[in-house]
Amino acid sequence: MDEILEMTINEMPMAEFDCSCGRRHVFPVHDISIRPGAIEDLPAMAEPFKGSKVLVVFDNNTYEVAGRRAVELLRGAGFDVKELLFDCGDDILIPDEATLGRIVQNQDLDCGLMVAVGSGVINDSVKFVTSRTGLPYIVVGTAPSMDGYVADGAPIFMQGRKYSPQAHLTYGLVGDTDVLATAPQDLVQAGFGDVVGKITAIADWDLAVKANGDYRCDTCVTLVRRALDACFERADGLPRRDPEALGALMEALTMTGVAMALVNISRPASGAEHMLSHYWEMDSIARGENPNHHGIQVGVATPVIARFFELLADELPEGTGALCPPHAEIEALLRRGGAPASPVEIGIGRDLFRSSLLEGHTVRPRYSILRFALERGRLEEVADAITEELYG
Ligand SMILES: [Zn+2]
Numbered sequence: 001m002d003e004i005l006e007m008t009i010n011e012m013p014m015a016e017f018d019c020s021c022g023r024r025h026v027f028p029v030h031d032i033s034i035r036p037g038a039i040e041d042l043p044a045m046a047e048p049f050k051g052s053k054v055l056v057v058f059d060n061n062t063y064e065v066a067g068r069r070a071v072e073l074l075r076g077a078g079f080d081v082k083e084l085l086f087d088c089g090d091d092i093l094i095p096d097e098a099t100l101g102r103i104v105q106n107q108d109l110d111c112g113l114m115v116a117v118g119s120g121v122i123n124d125s126v127k128f129v130t131s132r133t134g135l136p137y138i139v140v141g142t143a144p145s146m147d148g149y150v151a152d153g154a155p156i157f158m159q160g161r162k163y164s165p166q167a168h169l170t171y172g173l174v175g176d177t178d179v180l181a182t183a184p185q186d187l188v189q190a191g192f193g194d195v196v197g198k199i200t201a202i203a204d205w206d207l208a209v210k211a212n213g214d215y216r217c218d219t220c221v222t223l224v225r226r227a228l229d230a231c232f233e234r235a236d237g238l239p240r241r242d243p244e245a246l247g248a249l250m251e252a253l254t255m256t257g258v259a260m261a262l263v264n265i266s267r268p269a270s271g272a273e274h275m276l277s278h279y280w281e282m283d284s285i286a287r288g289e290n291p292n293h294h295g296i297q298v299g300v301a302t303p304v305i306a307r308f309f310e311l312l313a314d315e316l317p318e319g320t321g322a323l324c325p326p327h328a329e330i331e332a333l334l335r336r337g338g339a340p341a342s343p344v345e346i347g348i349g350r351d352l353f354r355s356s357l358l359e360g361h362t363v364r365p366r367y368s369i370l371r372f373a374l375e376r377g378r379l380e381e382v383a384d385a386i387t388e389e390l391y392g
């Protein structure tokens with residue numbers, strides 16, 4: 001029982017075990033390699049698909065940091081490789097009809113595997129297309145920027161609107177910490193913010209179990225908590241690109257994905273802090289502006305949600321409040337990791353901030369501290385108090 005707790009992350013692929021939560025869990029990713037020089041493991045990971053063509057997808061940035069090497073290694077090992085470059089210069093690649101369509105057009109009939117070299121958009125686009133065309137894909141991560149490497153959702157655009165259809169899990173993940181060390185600092189901040197968000201996600205999950213009768217898996221919580229602790233211990237190393245700190249960050253992002261895949265819900269990764277982040281993002285898109293990175297928004301939303309737990313402490317179920325550290329501690333943690341710590345710092349205006357607190361619970365039908373405050377008739381009072389504290 002709970003055998004997964006004895007494994008390192010690189011040992012977890014295809015794990016299957018009876019869990020103390022009463023369910024049998026399966027982790028259906030075939031291969032993970034997170035280590036310095038992990039890109040060298042790509043040909044062995046792709047070996048089962050050697051008889052067919054491999055389409056390797058990258059943009060001009062990810063080509064330089066890992067794409068060229070990936071192609072070299074595969075060709076050197078005798079693979080039939082086709083390359084697809086999105087040459088977008090300094091522009092941001094959007095995962096829309098044009099991008100997804102171009103990947104489909106480059107999938108030849110004899111293609112048996114795709115390799116996505118990138119983090120956000122390249123990963124999401126290849127993940128979505130392969131889920132629809134029925135091919136496996138391997139992702140070579142280039143930035144520890146989000147927890148979507150091992151996740152089956154793919155946020156993409158249709159007719160200008162962002163949505164997140166279900167796709168599928170990757171066949172394998174290459175997390176080369178030498179490559180991750182070259183990621184732009186804002187992407188590292190984003191990944192760290194997304195990891196910090198798991199603090200309130202876990203507190204919210206506990207609240208949903210006790211106040212709303214939701215299901216919980218303690219083994220998953222333990223997996224995530226341990227990865228968070230390892231990452232937070234090394235947070236000081238992130239601003240100076242310490243490889244161990246980056247590896248621990250990548251591992252925490254991936255471990256969240258493992259936990260989500262085991263329970264088939266995003267509870268281990270996402271609570272009310274994500275609702276605020278999505279609310280702010282939708283507002284930016286509606287105004288035609290580029291939103292902040294997902295994880296940067298999640299990071300600054302986390303101490304805000306911690307304030308909810310503090311202000312509602314007298315009404316919380318026993319033990320829930322103890323899962324959420326004080327907001328000042330979370331802010332200090334974000335700063336240690338070199339990330340912004342307050343919505344004011346990232347340009348969220350007072351009115352948007354206040355309405356996000358009041359309406360964030362409508363973003364998705366999931367029980368959280370926001371709904372708890374609403375049910376107790378205290379949402380407005382708490383929202384006003386927090387807005388006043390942050391914006392004066
Ligand atoms: Zn997230």
Ligand SMILES: [Zn+2]
Pocket residue numbers: 019020021022023025216217218219220
């Ligand atoms: Zn379980």
